[in-house]
Amino acid sequence: LSDRLGGILDKLKRRGALTEADVGEAMREVRRALIEADVALDVVRSFTDKVRQRAVGVEVIKSVTPGQMVVKIVHDVLVETLGSDADPIDLNAPAPVPILMVGLQGSGKTTTTAKIAKRLTERGNRRVLMASLDTRRPAAMEQLATLGTQVEVNTLPIVPGQSAVQIAKRAMDAARFGNYDVVILDTAGRVTLDEALMAEVAEVKAITNPHEVLLVADSLTGQDAVNTAKAFDSRVSITGIVLTRADGDGRGGAALSMRAVTGKPIKLLGTGEKMDGLEDFDPQRVAGRILGMGDVVALVEKAAENLDIEKAKATAERMRKGVFDLEDLRDQLFQMQKMGGMGGLMGMLPGIAKVKNQIAAANLDDKVFKRQVAIINSMTRQERRNPKVLDASRKKRIASGSGTKVEEINRLIKMHRQMADVMKAMGGAAGKRGPLAGLA
Ligand code: GDP
Numbered sequence: 001l002s003d004r005l006g007g008i009l010d011k012l013k014r015r016g017a018l019t020e021a022d023v024g025e026a027m028r029e030v031r032r033a034l035i036e037a038d039v040a041l042d043v044v045r046s047f048t049d050k051v052r053q054r055a056v057g058v059e060v061i062k063s064v065t066p067g068q069m070v071v072k073i074v075h076d077v078l079v080e081t082l083g084s085d086a087d088p089i090d091l092n093a094p095a096p097v098p099i100l101m102v103g104l105q106g107s108g109k110t111t112t113t114a115k116i117a118k119r120l121t122e123r124g125n126r127r128v129l130m131a132s133l134d135t136r137r138p139a140a141m142e143q144l145a146t147l148g149t150q151v152e153v154n155t156l157p158i159v160p161g162q163s164a165v166q167i168a169k170r171a172m173d174a175a176r177f178g179n180y181d182v183v184i185l186d187t188a189g190r191v192t193l194d195e196a197l198m199a200e201v202a203e204v205k206a207i208t209n210p211h212e213v214l215l216v217a218d219s220l221t222g223q224d225a226v227n228t229a230k231a232f233d234s235r236v237s238i239t240g241i242v243l244t245r246a247d248g249d250g251r252g253g254a255a256l257s258m259r260a261v262t263g264k265p266i267k268l269l270g271t272g273e274k275m276d277g278l279e280d281f282d283p284q285r286v287a288g289r290i291l292g293m294g295d296v297v298a299l300v301e302k303a304a305e306n307l308d309i310e311k312a313k314a315t316a317e318r319m320r321k322g323v324f325d326l327e328d329l330r331d332q333l334f335q336m337q338k339m340g341g342m343g344g345l346m347g348m349l350p351g352i353a354k355v356k357n358q359i360a361a362a363n364l365d366d367k368v369f370k371r372q373v374a375i376i377n378s379m380t381r382q383e384r385r386n387p388k389v390l391d392a393s394r395k396k397r398i399a400s401g402s403g404t405k406v407e408e409i410n411r412l413i414k415m416h417r418q419m420a421d422v423m424k425a426m427g428g429a430a431g432k433r434g435p436l437a438g439l440a
Pocket residue numbers: 103104105106107108109110111112189216243244245246247248269270271272273277
């Protein structure tokens with residue numbers, strides 16, 4: 001995809017903002033790539049709309065092409081849609097924590113149950129009990145018992161003739177008496193969705209009150225997997241998804257559809273028949289797989305970094321001349337935010353020590369940062385360049401525009417003044433050979 005996209009847009013060879021036409025043409029290719037990757041059609045549509053909205057008007061960074069720029073935006077939206085962070089199984093509940101495995105027959109529930117049990121035992125150091133509630137297939141309970149022996153995890157002893165609900169109760173009791181940390185309930189599946197299956201799962205859920213309800217789905221079944229997820233979620237409200245047979249799925253489209261349609265996180269990927277074939281879901285990697293590209297994203301990130309350096313140099317030059325207005329402050333706030341505190345340029349200024357703590361404290365949390373930037377954004381250009389004009393009525397206007405309070409604006413102005421004073425003192429005293437001379 002990235003090659004084709006690059007091809008289309010690189011013909012344009014120009015700088016400036018991405019236009020509606022650039023993005024529109026690129027979106028045709030993106031749409032085709034997503035469909036090839038087995039992404040559901042309505043998901044493709046909403047996804048490309050989102051990218052279009054995000055991309056039109058974005059400045060093309062120096063040294064990358066418009067095509068590469070669009071690919072980067074597509075990638076970012078993909079990662080966001082897939083879920084930005086890995087979302088592991090949540091065990092934050094009183095022991096024994098019940099985990100309910102649901103899904104169609106053959107999707108990989110029993111295999112995944114044993115894989116998860118192995119992982120929680122070995123990596124999480126938990127005591128795990130597994131129980132098969134599959135009363136339909138005669139060999140199902142033995143299958144889980146065999147896997148249990150293999151991964152050295154206990155399974156609930158088999159008592160013939162019990163219903164799924166009876167077994168679930170017995171499993172919970174056994175887990176409580178046996179001081180287990182986690183109890184994983186492996187349910188029966190059907191070849192297709194049916195009401196009897198749903199009713200049984202719903203009843204087991206009501207009785208065991210599971211902390212996680214994991215839908216196990218075969219990533220190779222594409223749209224069927226999406227429908228299954230929707231059906232289970234509306235009936236028993238799942239908390240996450242495990243996509244199996246990812247080892248045979250080079251495309252990754254099911255992940256995007258499942259996530260977009262259910263809004264539920266994909267927690268794990270099954271990557272083989274063996275018991276160690278289980279991986280954390282990594283949105284970056286799956287996004288890369290869907291787009292079939294690697295280097296473009298890194299390239300654009302690198303170019304964006306260089307842009308920051310250029311910007312920092314320009315700011316340094318202005319500071320050296322003793323200029324430091326609220327736009328410079330905003331640049332600095334972004335820089336600090338990105339570096340997680342007093343880093344970059346500010347950290348290099350010796351004179352800043354005086355106000356350092358104040359700035360650091362103000363930027364400790366994300367909320368404060370966002371409010372400060374909102375305040376500056378709500379000002380007119382004239383106000384940002386010359387904060388002296390900020391009188392009571394202007395401050396009131398800015399406060400309501402940014403959803404903040406006048407006191408916050410005063411605090412920001414005070415911080416800016418202190419910083420500007422430091423800059424001025426340094427600019428004047430140090431002149432051309434000041435601490436920033438090397439940068440500018
Ligand atoms: P269940 O009916 O949902 O319990 O499904 P099973 O756990 O019995 O799995 C059905 C088949 O799929 C078995 O042969 C498994 O070995 C296989 N299987 C399960 N997960 C994976 C996976 O992630 N990759 C591959 N290649 N095979 C898997």
